[in-house]
Amino acid sequence: LKVGDRVMALTGWGSFAEQVAVSGQNVLPIPAEMDFTTAAAFSMTYGTSMHALKQRANLQPGETLLVLGASGGVGLAAVEIGKAMGAWVIAAASTNEKLEIARKAGADELINYSEASLRERLKELTDGQGVDVIYDPVGGKLFEETFRSIAWNGRMLVVGFAAGGEIPALPANLPLLKGAALIGVFWGAFAQRQPQDNAANFKQLFAWYAEGKLKPLVSQTFALEQAAEAIDTLGQRKAVGKLVVKVR
Ligand SMILES: NC(=O)c1ccc[n+]([C@@H]2O[C@H](COP(=O)([O-])OP(=O)(O)OC[C@H]3O[C@@H](n4cnc5c(N)ncnc54)[C@H](OP(=O)(O)O)[C@@H]3O)[C@@H](O)[C@H]2O)c1
Numbered sequence: 001l002k003v004g005d006r007v008m009a010l011t012g013w014g015s016f017a018e019q020v021a022v023s024g025q026n027v028l029p030i031p032a033e034m035d036f037t038t039a040a041a042f043s044m045t046y047g048t049s050m051h052a053l054k055q056r057a058n059l060q061p062g063e064t065l066l067v068l069g070a071s072g073g074v075g076l077a078a079v080e081i082g083k084a085m086g087a088w089v090i091a092a093a094s095t096n097e098k099l100e101i102a103r104k105a106g107a108d109e110l111i112n113y114s115e116a117s118l119r120e121r122l123k124e125l126t127d128g129q130g131v132d133v134i135y136d137p138v139g140g141k142l143f144e145e146t147f148r149s150i151a152w153n154g155r156m157l158v159v160g161f162a163a164g165g166e167i168p169a170l171p172a173n174l175p176l177l178k179g180a181a182l183i184g185v186f187w188g189a190f191a192q193r194q195p196q197d198n199a200a201n202f203k204q205l206f207a208w209y210a211e212g213k214l215k216p217l218v219s220q221t222f223a224l225e226q227a228a229e230a231i232d233t234l235g236q237r238k239a240v241g242k243l244v245v246k247v248r
Contacts, residue, residue, distance in 0.1 A: 006030040008039040010047075010191065016227045018247050025195055031206045041073075041218050041242035042209075043202075048159065048187040049078040050201045052135060053085060055190070056183045057155045061086030063132035064151070066122065068142055069162060070107060071098035071240045076217060078135045079105045081205075084213045087133070090125060092118060094237070101217065101240050113142065122149040130154060130178070143168035147175075147182070154180040217241030224248075 001007065001024065009015075010026040030039045053059045065082040069075040070091035082089045083106040091102030092111040099110040111121045122131060130151035136143060140163030147156050147170055161167060175182055191198040208214045219241040222230040230243045 001027060001029065006036070006039075008043050010043055010188070012188070016224060016245055018224075026191070028199075028202060031210065033210060034206075037218055037221060037244050037246065038216050040244045041216050042205075044187075045073045045077040045242060046081065046205050046214065046216070047191065047198065047201065048074050048185065049081050049135070050205055051187045051190050051198070052157045052159060052185040053078065053081055053133070054201065055194075055197065056185050057133045057135075057157055059085050059087055059133050062088070064088050064090065064126060064129075065133045065135065066090045066092060066131040066146065066149075067102070067107075067135045068092050068113075068146065069136075069138040070102040072137065072162065073239075073242050074137045074159060075135070076102065076105050076241055077214075079107050080214050081208075082135075083107075084208050090122070090131065098240060105215070105217070118142065118145055119149050122146075126151070133157065135159060138163050139168050140165055141168075144170055144174075147180075150178050150180045152179055154178055156180065156182050157185050158182065159185045218244050220244075221246050 007027050008030050009022040011020050011022050014020055065087040067075050067078045070079055070093045079089055079091055079102050089107045090109040091107035092113050093099050094114045096112055099112055103110055109125055130149050132151050132154055134146050134156040137160040139161035150156060221244045224245055224247050227245045230245050233239050233243060
């Protein structure tokens with residue numbers, strides 16, 4: 001890195017600011033064809049979903065991938081990366097408008113979990129076989145219901161708990177019966193502990209971006225003074241894709 005480079009950084013906390021100090025390990029050059037707003041929305045979402053699907057789930061071409069919260073930040077990135085890795089992607093979300101966004105990102109099948117029974121629809125869509133990989137950034141009551149729809153040798157990725165409330169628990173007989181795995185995902189720790197693997201992930205992500213396979217959606221931008229409004233929009237479950245706060 002040198003002075004004047006265009007860079008993106010993982011700051012953890014404290015980036016609603018005009019200046020921020022960050023460890024060099026957490027800074028990446030922005031590809032020439034990517035603008036700053038897209039770069040601001042890129043690293044957390046695509047970094048997390050790539051690590052989840054590659055290192056944690058070992059997703060294979062032709063496998064079925066179910067993404068919950070599929071129009072949200074990490075969910076929409078998981079839909080695109082799943083398609084780029086050759087999976088058959090089922091997107092699930094709470095409204096038809098949100099599902100339309102997942103469809104535009106490449107999802108093969110859509111399930112509105114406010115209207116339909118997730119278990120019944122998954123049974124129909126997979127001919128009773130269940131889903132190979134489940135990507136769950138939502139948690140809540142969908143967690144156990146979804147795990148019950150997992151395939152033999154399936155992997156369920158614990159990514160986040162956007163639904164709030166109690167952290168879900170799982171009866172231990174369920175993974176036993178399916179020969180399935182419950183797998184934790186913690187991208188920030190992975191990036192610190194395995195920086196070379198993280199850098200290789202970003203090399204692949206930037207290549208897919210240059211090929212047009214990834215199209216990060218920034219649905220709204222906010223001025224720095226409106227940062228609290230941006231956070232409220234997320235909390236009210238109104239956001240799709242990413243929201244970006246612009247410092248200038
Ligand atoms: N493990 C990691 O390394 C890692 C990295 C990044 C983020 N995360 C976590 O992943 C989760 C999602 O992050 P994100 O940036 O994708 O958030 P987001 O853009 O707000 O998306 C979250 C999705 O969750 C669903 N949801 C269900 N109930 C909700 C509620 N009460 N409030 C808000 N959303 C609700 C929404 O979809 P529907 O309306 O369609 O249900 C929403 O699209 C967060 O918990 C975050 O902390 C984890």
